Amino acid sequence: MGKLIRWIVYLVVAIVLGAMAGALTWVFFFLMNTGIEFLWVRLPEAIGAWWWPLPVCLVGGVVIGAFAKRFGDYPQTMNEVMAEVKATNRYEYTHLGSSFVGALLPLLFGGSIGPEAGLTGVIAGLCTWVGDRLRFLGKEFRDWAEVGTAAVVSAVFSAPLFGLAVPWAGSADGEEEAFRLDVPKAKKVAVYLCSIVGALGAMIGLGQLFGGGGGLPRFDQLVLGRQELELLVPLALVCGVTGLLYHASGRVIGALASVMGNRPVVKAVLGGIVLGLAGVALPFSMFAGETQSEVLMETWVTLGATTLLLTGVVKVLVTQTCLSMGWRGGHFFPLIFAGISMGYGFAALTGANPEFCLCVCTAALMGAVMRQPLMCVLLLCLCFPARSIVVMLAAAAIGSILPLPKSWLAKASREGGASTDAAADPTSADEAPAKK
Structure with missing residues (x-):
């Protein structure tokens, strides 16, 4: 395979993986919003109960605790995922289902948390899986986990510059580390940008076709006096x-x-x-x-x-x-x-x-x-x-x-600037993600 063709294929794979990350992010937000609409809008309107949050959150605690007891503490935090990717150039994909469901359940039951932790791990694992099946194309086609994290962070936050900076930095708090992909730095930036374009394109396209999606609103009326x-x-x-x-x-x-x-x-x-x-x-x-x-x-x-x-x-x-x-x-x-x-x-x-x-x-x-x-x-x-x-x-x-x-x-x-997604005390016996 010629160098030019090989590079074109490499960029195409990056776009496809980015689109996959964006599509999965859209699916996650769609399931989350649909579940919240049913559980927190339709049912309370039918029942007319002002006290509704207490029993639902109580049931949610039972479900979430039982899930953790059965499957382990998933998902991992975004920076835990990034740390594993940086250390190994990959993210194991044996628990992707647990990470996806584990990230969705607290959000459905009203948890004051964000979706980025679970989605980062799921996408990094899927990209690792794809890379394992593209090994025959060469070494540079193996290490895709970081590309996936750039794509999913951009899709979740609708912030492409932040998505580009997170894998470059090595964590969400900006620790400076080098890129891991085995290609020249200028090309790495191009690969990350292609994955981000694919992710945002999939998110926007699916949102236009079917509605839904996520992200915070824009506040554009800034006045400085x-x-x-x-x-x-x-x-x-x-x-x-x-x-x-x-x-x-x-x-x-x-x-x-x-x-x-x-x-x-x-x-x-x-x-x-x-x-x-x-x-x-x-x-x-x-x-x-x-x-x-x-x-x-x-x-x-x-x-x-x-x-x-x-x-x-x-x-x-x-x-x-x-x-x-x-x-x-x-x-x-x-x-x-x-x-x-x-x-x-x-x-x-x-x-x-x-x-x-x-x-x-x-x-x-x-x-x-x-x-x-x-x-x-x-x-x-x-x-x-x-x-x-x-x-x-x-x-x-x-x-x-x-x-x-x-x-x-x-x-x-x-942990990304805070005692964040896991328990604040690292000595807690059941807060480290289980590796079953």
Whole structure:
């Protein structure tokens, strides 16, 4: 096979794998949204029960705990997946079904978590499977796991630059490592871009044909005046401290999970009770946050500043509770929603431009959690326009320089900027993903 033809085939495979990642992401979001629509919209309307979140989350805890007890702690976190891919150039695909179902169940039952953890592992495994069957074409056709992670992260977040940066960085928190694919760096960028184009093309195409999909809304009406400039530092500090609360609560709740030992059902039920009670009091404290952000965009003026600010803080705590108690998933979507809610709260409180408040609050909170301002800005480009980059970068930098104990910082580096998708205490007996 000539070099040119070989390179063309290589790029075509990258596009196809990206499209596969985008299609599977769309299917995941479709199943998630369909299940949530039935369980959380149609049934409550038929029953008319204001207390609905508590029993559903309680049942969800039983189901999630039983699943973990039977199949192990799946899915792995996004950075655990990336670490395995970086170490071995592959991701084992023997538990793809468990990862897919394990990622879907907590979302269906209202978990305040994101879908990125399960999807990253599933796509990395599928790409490894494809690479194993293309070995006859040469060594460079074997190592596709990183290409798949770039594609799926781009599809999940609708943020191609973040998707490109994550595998390049080696983790979601921006640790700098080299690409692993055995081709020159310029060509690696081309391969990653092809996979991202394929993923976003499949997501957009399926969404246009059948509807559905995922992602957060765009906030494009940013106004930057004197009042807004005066509020930048105070808002960033307050929301940055909320990001530190995420770290602190993870340590506390993780310690409780460690004390409870290897009892996945008990932990998941306890997490479900906390989630259900929060959902009864503050409904927006549940779910990943995509659809809730769209609803909040239309209704925030009717809720009041106190409710909006309290929702953001409770969302942070509930997310850590879910993650530590076995409701496995990602942390990006719910924390972005927490920043959006707090941003609307401060807009109601101060009268400043809402989009400015959203931009600053979300960037500062995520900056404090991720500890990587540039990665934070690349992620938040899915929500905010290019003209807000300087504001986001300033707010994320303020959040990221707020001090944390060194042990927390080390853990944040390992797990994507937070004690994230697994329990906050690494000594917990049943929080490490089982390898059956």
